[in-house]
Each structure stands twice: as structure tokens, then as C-alpha cells.
Amino acid sequence: MGTLYRRGTRAMNDVVVAHAVENLTLHELKLFIRLLYRSSLTARSDLLFVFPSKTTAFDNAILQENDSFSKLVTQYGEKLSGNESSQSQSGFDPTHFMKVGKESREPIWGKKSRGNFSEEFETELTRPSYGSVVGFEVEELDPENSLSGFLDHVPMSLRRxxxxxxxxxxxxxxxxxxxxxxxxxxxxxxxxxxxxRGQSPESVLVKVVTQLGKHGRKSPEKNRQKLAHPGIVMGGSRGVRRVSNAMLTDIVRASMQHKKKSPVTESGLFNQLIGNDFVLKNVNLIVSTESMPEVSSLVGSNRKTGSYLFTTNYTMIRRGNSNLDVSSMVMKHICSFPIDSMVYSDC
Structure with missing residues (x-):
């Protein structure tokens, strides 16, 4: 079941489950993958995609980004072995993907490997270290479309x-x-x-964002509403499973109650759930009110190059409703560096 796009070098302790909505574009997918790969997250995590349906274009984009990432690690790894600076101003640090010593645990995806892993840039002390990449269609995980009996149309935001x-x-x-x-x-x-990572297995962290008014404008301060964002949920595996199971139950319950009334929305149901202490009594819920900015709020003097993304201390940001061509700005910045420009074919 599922499509294995890349088998990792070892078993990981963490997993990122990334879902695509129906109107996701190819450029949006590629930017998400490219920035994720360049971060340190995939040095410790597997990546699982959940798609409404698989397309050849999406498959090719993932494989292309995998190939570019491997070349990036190789090129910067060789530079590192030559005692040169390990990190470029483009924001990529290969040391995250170098593991000291040997790993005994095999990745859970794909066939078991035979013999020792070897790459051109591997030394006696280090070896590349990154997670597996696997893709699923919703039909594989929810073959009967279990919510179709309760809703006339089941969007991906709910079906996931x-x-x-x-x-x-x-x-x-x-x-x-x-x-x-x-x-x-x-x-x-x-x-x-x-x-x-230092929290209990039942812990779940959700992020709160400021509700925008009409036309993407912020409401007056006194009328602004803080809402938990369903687009990012993370924590111990036990806690995340409990939250996801509770969310599914709430979707079914709400769809039965609102069959002929107001439509069921993911954000509304998610915030009702987050505010229900009884339902989540077995979850150690952490509601973070720390800023999670949109791309447009980070744009300053470097907006033409996209370098603002790589100089921020934020680990995540929201795309938002801005008309900025983020992909072009980011690639203009990345392509300004010799190694990166050789690795990415769209430079």
C-alpha cells in the first residue's frame, strides 16, 4: 500500500503526515517539499503524503525534489569534508544529515537492504541520514469514503x-x-x-492565529478572534491519534446535526474540539499563542530575493492570501549560490 518515493537511511522516531487539498498546485507542492528538505526536519522524520488522487505531475515533482536533495547533500558533504564552511547563506546545513557511526534499525518502508550503505561522500565516521518519503491516496486509507453517508460532498480538509x-x-x-x-x-x-520531543506521548501542540476579516484584512483589535489552526497539529503519537479520532467523531456528529443547516467547516469543528476539555481529557493539550506569521508579514527589503525566509527564526510560517510569488522569490535567492544553482534544474 502506498508509493515509496524514497527509502530513508534508517528508522526514524518522528513522522510528518502532509495532506494535499484539491486545489493544490504543482508549484505549491514543490515549494513545500523544497523548503522542508532544506530544513533539518527530514533528518529525524519520515515524510508521508496524503493526496486526494495521485497525478503523474505530482509524482514526478516529488522524485525530482528527492534527486535534487540527494545532490545537495552530496555537494555540501564534499565541501564539508574539505574543511570548508558547512553552511551556505542559502540556509542549507548538511551537518544535520550526517550521522556519526552505524545505524542498526532499518527503515520500516520498502525492502530491507543488504550490506552497508555507501555513498561517494561517506567517510569512516559519517554517513548520510534522512527519512523515507511515502505517498498515499485517500482511497487507500479510506476506501469506502466513510463520511460520504453523512455529507453530500466530502472535501479533503474533512476526509483526511x-x-x-x-x-x-x-x-x-x-x-x-x-x-x-x-x-x-x-x-x-x-x-x-x-x-x-520533551513532552509526554499524550501531549499535542496546536497553534493559534488571528482571525482575518473580509478581504484578508485584520479586524479591529477589540473584534479580533484567536482561533486554533487545523493546518498544523503535532505532538506525541498517542496524543495526536486521540485528537484525530475525536475530530473524526465530531465531524460525523456535526454533519448529522447540520444536514439541512449551516455547512460543516473544519476550522469551526476543530476549535470546538480544542475547547472541549471533557472530550480531550486524555490529551495533554498545549495551545501556543506564539506568532505564526504569514509570508507577507516577513517581506521587507529582501522581498525580491526571498532571503527573508532563511534569516527568520521561525520554524514554520503560513502562506496566507498574499499575491506574492513566493516560489519565484525563494528560487531567485537559492539560485544565487553556486552549488544550489547546479543542483536545481529550474535555476
Missing amino acids: WACYPMLLGRVRRNFKHVMLVDIKEMLLLGDPLGRV
Whole structure:
């Protein structure tokens, strides 16, 4: 079941489950993957995609980004072995992906390897270290479209919650920490899971954002509403499973109650759930009010190059509703560096 795009070098303790909504574009997918790969997160995590349906263009984009990432690690790894600076101003640090010594645990995805892993840039002390990349269609995880009996149309934002019981249930003994993330809405620049690694298995962290008014404008201060954002949920595997199961139950309950009334919305249900202490009594819920900015709020004097993304201390940001061509700005910055410009074919 699923498509293995890349087999990692070892078994990971964490997993990122990234879901795609129906209107996700190819450029949005590529930017999400590219920034994620350049962060340190995949040095400690497997990456699982959940798609409404698989397309050849998406498959090719993932494989292309995998290839570019491997070349990036190789090129910067060779530079590192030559005692040159390990990190470029482009924001890529290969030391995250170098593991000292040998690993005994095999990745859970794909066939077991035979013999020792070897790469051109591997030395006696270090070896490349990164997670597996696997893709699933919703039909594989929710074959009967279990919410279709309650809703006339089941958008991916709701159906994804019906996929998690099977997916997270199958890997519950393999991963200690889980992140659920919306590919279209979020960009991961660092390792947000660092916030929850020291917490209990029942811990779940959600982020609160300011509700925008009409036309994307912020409401007056006194009328602004803080809402938990369903596009990013992370924590111990046990806690995330409990939240996802509770969310699925709430979707079913709400759809039955609102069959002929107001439509069921993911954000509304998610915030009702987060505010229900009784339902989540077995979850150690952490509601973070720390700023999670949109791309547009970070744009300053470097907006033409996109370097603002690589100089921020944020581990995640929201794309938001800005008309900025983020992909072009980021690539203009990345392509200004010799190694990066050789690695990425679209430079």
C-alpha cells in the first residue's frame, strides 16, 4: 500500500503526515517539499503524503525534489569534508544529515537492504541520514469514503481525518512524534517537532492565529478572534491519534446535526474540539499563542530575493492570501549560490 518515493537511511522516531487539498498546485507542492528538505526536519522524520488522487505531475515533482536533495547533500558533504564552511547563506546545513557511526534499525518502508550503505561522500565516521518519503491516496486509507453517508460532498480538509485512524494506527509503534500539516497552507523552515520531543506521548501542540476579516484584512483589535489552526497539529503519537479520532467523531456528529443547516467547516469543528476539555481529557493539550506569521508579514527589503525566509527564526510560517510569488522569490535567492544553482534544474 502506498508509493515509496524514497527509502530513508534508517528508522526514524518522528513522522510528518502532509495532506494535499484539491486545489493544490504543482508549484505549491514543490515549494513545500523544497523548503522542508532544506530544513533539518527530514533528518529525524519520515515524510508521508496524503493526496486526494495521485497525478503523474505530482509524482514526478516529488522524485525530482528527492534527486535534487540527494545532490545537495552530496555537494555540501564534499565541501564539508574539505574543511570548508558547512553552511551556505542559502540556509542549507548538511551537518544535520550526517550521522556519526552505524545505524542498526532499518527503515520500516520498502525492502530491507543488504550490506552497508555507501555513498561517494561517506567517510569512516559519517554517513548520510534522512527519512523515507511515502505517498498515499485517500482511497487507500479510506476506501469506502466513510463520511460520504453523512455529507453530500466530502472535501479533503474533512476526509483526511477519516484517513488517520488507519494510517496512524498502523505505525503507532514505529514513531514517537507525529505532525499533521496542510501542504497548501504551511511552509516548514525548521524543526517544529523540537517543541514536543520533551513532552509526554499524550501531549499535542496546536497553534493559534488571528482571525482575518473580509478581504484578508485584520479586524479591529477589540473584534479580533484567536482561533486554533487545523493546518498544523503535532505532538506525541498517542496524543495526536486521540485528537484525530475525536475530530473524526465530531465531524460525523456535526454533519448529522447540520444536514439541512449551516455547512460543516473544519476550522469551526476543530476549535470546538480544542475547547472541549471533557472530550480531550486524555490529551495533554498545549495551545501556543506564539506568532505564526504569514509570508507577507516577513517581506521587507529582501522581498525580491526571498532571503527573508532563511534569516527568520521561525520554524514554520503560513502562506496566507498574499499575491506574492513566493516560489519565484525563494528560487531567485537559492539560485544565487553556486552549488544550489547546479543542483536545481529550474535555476
